[in-house]
Amino acid sequence: MSNDASFKRADYTEVLDRWATVRDVCAGQHRVVSRLPCINSHDKSPENADRNKAYRERAVFKNATGHTRNGLLGLAFHKDPTLTVPKKLEYLQDNANGSGVSIYQQSQGVLEKVLEAGRHGLYVDYHQDDGAGGHSVILTYCAEDIINWRTGMVNGHYVLTLVVLRETPEVEDGFGFKTIEQYRELALETEGFVCRVWRRSGPENGGPLAVVEEHFPTGVKGRLKEIPFTFVGAQNNDPSIDESPLYDIAMINLGHYRNSADYEDSVFWCGQAQPWISGLTESWVKLLEEKGVYVGSRAPMLLPVNGAFGYAQPLPNTLVKEAMADKNQMMIELGARMVVASLSSKTATEARGDQSASTSVLAGCVANISEAYTRAIMWCGQYMGVTDKVAYQVNQEFVELTADPQMITALVGLWQNGGFAKADLRAYLRKLGLIAPERTDLQIDGELSEQTDGLGLDDVGVNSGGQPGNP
The missing domain is CATH 3.30.1120 (Arylsulfatase, C-terminal domain)
Structure with missing residues (x-):
C-alpha cells in the first residue's frame, strides 16, 4: 500500500518520452538540437567538440509537425465556438479560469495540447466570494501533470474516485520568486467530493509529503457527488491514455532533421x-x-x-538528399500537406476529399473538447445553482461553406413556405457566417421587435401583410 501522493501510474511513466518528443518537435529547432547524434562520441578532444558544435549549427530544421498542428488549429477555430449558458455563467466567455483567459482562448490551448499528446484535463474549482455567492472557474492540466487516477463503481456506474494533479505554483522569494512542487488530490468519498493539497516539509522542501490544505467545495446545493474533473482525449474522454495524433509525423520530422544535419555537414566538407x-x-x-x-x-x-x-565536385543527387526527400513526402502524406500549397486548382468536392483523412482525427479531438467543456460548464452551474441547459461547441465545419444570393433566396423562400423552422434557418446562416455565432435567437427576436426603421415589422418575423418577414 502506498501513501505517497506523488505516486505515478506505470502507464503514465511509459508515455512520458513520447509526449516529450512531440512537444519538443512542435516547439522548434532549439528544443530538438540536443537530439542529434554525436559524431565520434568516443573522441573527447576539443577539436571533436568544435566539430559537433558546428555539425549542430549547420543543420536546418523544417518544423512540419508544428506547422501541421497550427494548421489544424486554424481549421477548427476559423469560426468562433458557440457558448450556450444562462446569464449567471456568461462571465465564462471572458474569464473562464479566473485569470482573464476567455473560454475560447482556453479551448484553443486545450486542442493544441490534445493534438500533441492526445490527452489533457479540465478541473472545475469553486471560489467563495466575499459576501454572498461565489463563482466557478475551469482550470486546465497538461497530460504530464495528471500523474495518478482511479475509477470505481458508484451507484452502478464506473466513475472517477481519485485524481492526483501535480502543480508548480510560484511563491515570493524577496524580489524574485521560486517554484514549489505540490500535489492536488481530488477524491470521491462517501459524503461527496473533497480536495487536498500535499506539499513536502522539512529542510529545503525535501521532507515527507503532508496535507497543507483540505477543503470540501460546497456550492448552492451542497457538495458535489462526483469529481469535477474530466479527461480530454484524442479518441475519447475516458481515463485511458490515447495515442498522440502528431507522434508519427514528429518521429519522421526528427529523422528528416538528422538527415539534414548529415547533408549540411557533407555540403560543408565536400560541396565546395x-x-x-x-x-x-x-x-x-x-x-x-x-x-x-x-x-x-x-x-x-x-x-x-x-x-x-x-x-x-560531388554529384548533386546524394543518398542523404534522397532520404530527406523521402521523409518529406512521408510527412506530407501523414498530414503535413496542409502547410504545402497546392499548385493545381481543385473543386470544392475534391478539396473535401483531400482534407477528409487529415481532419478525421481533428474532428474527433474537437468533438471530445466540446463534450468536455460542456460537462465542465455543467459543473460550474451545479456549484452556482444553475439548472438551465448549457453547451459549448467548437466548429467542426473545416471546409468553408459558401452561399450565393440565389441560394440564400431559396432558403428564405423555403422557410416562408413552411419548409423548415426559423431556428433551423438561423442555424444554417450561422454556419455560413451570415449571423455571428454568439448571437442567440432570443437576442435577434428582441432586436427585431424593437426595430423602428420603417421595415414594417408588427411582430417577430411577421410583416404588416401577415407574411413571414425577416429571419
Whole structure:
C-alpha cells in the first residue's frame, strides 16, 4: 500500500518520452538540437567538440509537425465556438479560469495540447466570494501533470474516485520568486467530493509529503457527488491514455532533421569545388609553392607539358538528399500537406476529399473538447445553482461553406413556405457566417421587435401583410 501522493501510474511513466518528443518537435529547432547524434562520441578532444558544435549549427530544421498542428488549429477555430449558458455563467466567455483567459482562448490551448499528446484535463474549482455567492472557474492540466487516477463503481456506474494533479505554483522569494512542487488530490468519498493539497516539509522542501490544505467545495446545493474533473482525449474522454495524433509525423520530422544535419555537414566538407593539378614535376611543385597558386579568370596558370588543371565536385543527387526527400513526402502524406500549397486548382468536392483523412482525427479531438467543456460548464452551474441547459461547441465545419444570393433566396423562400423552422434557418446562416455565432435567437427576436426603421415589422418575423418577414 502506498501513501505517497506523488505516486505515478506505470502507464503514465511509459508515455512520458513520447509526449516529450512531440512537444519538443512542435516547439522548434532549439528544443530538438540536443537530439542529434554525436559524431565520434568516443573522441573527447576539443577539436571533436568544435566539430559537433558546428555539425549542430549547420543543420536546418523544417518544423512540419508544428506547422501541421497550427494548421489544424486554424481549421477548427476559423469560426468562433458557440457558448450556450444562462446569464449567471456568461462571465465564462471572458474569464473562464479566473485569470482573464476567455473560454475560447482556453479551448484553443486545450486542442493544441490534445493534438500533441492526445490527452489533457479540465478541473472545475469553486471560489467563495466575499459576501454572498461565489463563482466557478475551469482550470486546465497538461497530460504530464495528471500523474495518478482511479475509477470505481458508484451507484452502478464506473466513475472517477481519485485524481492526483501535480502543480508548480510560484511563491515570493524577496524580489524574485521560486517554484514549489505540490500535489492536488481530488477524491470521491462517501459524503461527496473533497480536495487536498500535499506539499513536502522539512529542510529545503525535501521532507515527507503532508496535507497543507483540505477543503470540501460546497456550492448552492451542497457538495458535489462526483469529481469535477474530466479527461480530454484524442479518441475519447475516458481515463485511458490515447495515442498522440502528431507522434508519427514528429518521429519522421526528427529523422528528416538528422538527415539534414548529415547533408549540411557533407555540403560543408565536400560541396565546395576542389581544384586539382596533375602532371607536375618536383621543380614545378616547388615553384608553385613558392609563388602560390591563384585560381580565377584573371590569374592564368602556367603548367608544364602534359600538365592539367580541373575541379572535383560531388554529384548533386546524394543518398542523404534522397532520404530527406523521402521523409518529406512521408510527412506530407501523414498530414503535413496542409502547410504545402497546392499548385493545381481543385473543386470544392475534391478539396473535401483531400482534407477528409487529415481532419478525421481533428474532428474527433474537437468533438471530445466540446463534450468536455460542456460537462465542465455543467459543473460550474451545479456549484452556482444553475439548472438551465448549457453547451459549448467548437466548429467542426473545416471546409468553408459558401452561399450565393440565389441560394440564400431559396432558403428564405423555403422557410416562408413552411419548409423548415426559423431556428433551423438561423442555424444554417450561422454556419455560413451570415449571423455571428454568439448571437442567440432570443437576442435577434428582441432586436427585431424593437426595430423602428420603417421595415414594417408588427411582430417577430411577421410583416404588416401577415407574411413571414425577416429571419
